[in-house]
Amino acid sequence: MQMSRSSAIRVVSPDDSNTPAPQQRQHAHGSAEVVAEISAGLLAARPHISPKFLYDGLGSKLFEAICELPEYYPTRTEAAIFARHGADMARAIGAGAVLIDLGAGNCAKAASLFPLLQPAQYVPVDISRDFLTEAVSRLQQRFPEIEMTALGLDFSNGFALPDSVRHGRRLFFYPGSSIGNFSPEQAVSFLRGLRDNAGADGGLLIGVDLIKDSAVLDAAYDDALGVTAAFNLNMLRHLNHLAGADFDVGQWQHRAFFNEEGSRIEMHLEARAALTVRWNGGERQFARGERIHTEDSYKYTRQSFVGLLERAGFSSAQVWTDPSNWFAVIHAQVTPS
Numbered sequence: 001m002q003m004s005r006s007s008a009i010r011v012v013s014p015d016d017s018n019t020p021a022p023q024q025r026q027h028a029h030g031s032a033e034v035v036a037e038i039s040a041g042l043l044a045a046r047p048h049i050s051p052k053f054l055y056d057g058l059g060s061k062l063f064e065a066i067c068e069l070p071e072y073y074p075t076r077t078e079a080a081i082f083a084r085h086g087a088d089m090a091r092a093i094g095a096g097a098v099l100i101d102l103g104a105g106n107c108a109k110a111a112s113l114f115p116l117l118q119p120a121q122y123v124p125v126d127i128s129r130d131f132l133t134e135a136v137s138r139l140q141q142r143f144p145e146i147e148m149t150a151l152g153l154d155f156s157n158g159f160a161l162p163d164s165v166r167h168g169r170r171l172f173f174y175p176g177s178s179i180g181n182f183s184p185e186q187a188v189s190f191l192r193g194l195r196d197n198a199g200a201d202g203g204l205l206i207g208v209d210l211i212k213d214s215a216v217l218d219a220a221y222d223d224a225l226g227v228t229a230a231f232n233l234n235m236l237r238h239l240n241h242l243a244g245a246d247f248d249v250g251q252w253q254h255r256a257f258f259n260e261e262g263s264r265i266e267m268h269l270e271a272r273a274a275l276t277v278r279w280n281g282g283e284r285q286f287a288r289g290e291r292i293h294t295e296d297s298y299k300y301t302r303q304s305f306v307g308l309l310e311r312a313g314f315s316s317a318q319v320w321t322d323p324s325n326w327f328a329v330i331h332a333q334v335t336p337s
């Protein structure tokens, strides 16, 4: 009979999301730092807000709904690649690794690979600690033989792993093409941070969205049901809550398109009329048609992403794709120094 190990849920940073905002201006619920960050973005010559503010409670649910949309191919395409090539991936990786799952959410993607990967320790990392705590306790019952150590932290700006994460062979797992939400330069420095935490025999298993027909890309980020539009517009409610802003969601519209030169989908919120927005400590007038840039989602070729991995200190890349070459799952190892 297998013995159950206890799972340690370590909460490293707080989650400041979840409360819906009324339309009128109100008290700021974000920290002074968060309000300052939002304020600087809104006052910039080209207004911009970090995509991390897309994810309050409702934003996370809307993103889950996006993953179900027929137009949003990345989720199902990546799942099909894992289903078809998971055994090959497991052979390349080897059993008994310390599996560190970045942005784990409900842990479902990693869990589907447990029977193949047979990790010695599973370390899901996610900013939303409540979600993680629930998911891990359920998972621990299904896989009592795997030690589980959940970390509630924001890893997007770099991090150091606590001592509770074993120093065995570490494998970072970063599926879902979330790497595309960094610029290529940011991606290189983020991946270098993973390499530094991975150890000499460490590796990376990562999902990457590939360049394809721009009509397919445009539809994936501007779906017929308007779920992605709601996901983008919901950021304004979140800003009302965090910064005490008075955004009127009905005065804004979703814009998303593939910027071929930049090799990225850009998401913006566009003012439908001339208007003024006020928030705690600031205000700005927007002309009709003026935009707030909310997200980039970079798309790569296999070669360009392998080149980026090499710059970050990973080599021996093995690439698995779907028959249409829309998405890639890549395993790479830390380059020996």
Ligand code: AVI
Residues within 6 Å of the ligand: 066, 074, 176, 177, 178, 179, 180, 181, 220, 221, 228, 295, 296, 297
């Ligand atoms: C989380 N990330 C990988 C998604 C993407 O495709 O860039 C976020 C998203 N934005 C709009 N739709 C999905």
